[in-house]
Amino acid sequence: MYVWNKISLSVRHLLLAASALIMAFPFYWMASSALKTNDEIWQFPPTFWPQDAQWGNYIEAWLEAPFSRYLLNSVVVASCIVLLQIMNSAMMAYALTHMKMRLKGAFTGLILVGYMIPSTAVYLPSYIVLSELGLLDSYGGLILSNCVSVFAIFLVRQAFLQTSHELVEAGKMDGASHMRILWTILVPLTRSSFAVMALITFIDHYNNYFWPMLITKNPDLQLVSAGLRSFFVEGGAYGLKWPLIMAASAFTIAPLLVLFLLTQKTIMNSVNLSAGVSKG
Structure with missing residues (x-):
């Protein structure tokens, strides 16, 4: 039995590896292709590493377009959206779980129904609202139009x-306000879930393409997806400068990737906690 368990564990590790x-291979292929010449990218059979690495492709791609501006726009917009969604989802979730209110079940059901509505179905009314508020073609429009997420709630x-729930009741008995209970008791206890939500939200809005392109026309407001398309x-790279395109994508x-490396421990703790709750 011991030998069989060792074999099973080894096979599992090999499959996971x-x-x-x-x-990981697509990321390696993208990064290595950025070091090739255009002819090397199209040659058959393909090579996994260039004969003479063209490290200057990364510098050339960076200088040919304002990628620093695109990256800054995406990071700032996505970070602001994450912070707003954390605050909004935390307060809404607290009201739905630990506050007494009429029709709470119906209100919860209405929120879940809203989760089923495709995002494209609300683009037109959202565009009209932003237009009336004068928030088109602005950072405010990009951020405020995404500050609430049904998924996050x-x-x-x-x-x-x-x-x-006893912790919440104990806080109330000690005279703590709802906001203090929320931010000093519930949020620290569920920080792993907030980390997962923040990571998903950041990736989603960092890579967002269609909605930002719809409400912004100023090239200075472009996010990385729109900037990469431009x-x-x-930029004349269509079909001609694939190494530079790969470098820009990388x-x-x-x-x-940096964000995932910084949060992977918290994400794994969240997974382990969920597994423990499910077993319990």
């Missing part, structure tokens, strides 16, 4: 439901 390599609500099509996803 193979899966990790398969998932649902995720935080599920996390709050797993916390002990470099691909309008350094535009770098902030996401």
